[in-house]
Amino acid sequence: MIYTILMETKEGRITFQGKEYHCPVEFFIDVLSGKWKLLIIRELMEGTKRFSELHKAIPGITQKMLTKQLRELERAGIIKRKVYPQVPPKVEYSLTDTGKELKRVFDAIQEWGVKYLKCE
Incomplete structure (x- = not known):
């Protein structure tokens, strides 16, 4: 299994598995959308x-x-x-x-x- 830590960038964005998110809701939608x-x-x-x-x-x-x-x-x-x-x-x-x-x-x-x- 691949687990990656969420990392906050300097601009306040969050990175997960190499992808940048502007907020946790955007992350939630990306992970669970469809x-x-x-x-x-x-x-x-x-x-x-x-x-x-x-x-x-x-x-x-x-x-x-x-x-x-x-x-x-x-x-x-x-x-x-x-x-x-x-x-x-x-x-x-x-x-x-x-x-x-x-x-x-x-x-x-x-x-x-x-x-x-x-x-x-």
Whole structure:
């Protein structure tokens, strides 16, 4: 896994994995943006899952896109991938401690969604 420390530059910008951000919100959006990442994290909030379980749980996502999104989340330190040395290969995905910290964010999103949908 690749973990990189956030570093503040002289101009008050933050650098993560070689990319500069002007504020933490910009960083959050970059790491978690897209149609699928939040849904993947939502599934992993329930616990460790294999690739096939994630694929079945997220309708409409292709295997290629799921692989891409999982790799990006792993590089960002949000999820971890555990490979078991067996035939056929067994791979499991789970949230890192950093990923688990997103629970409060997901709870707030859930609360907002419930409130908003009741207003319609």
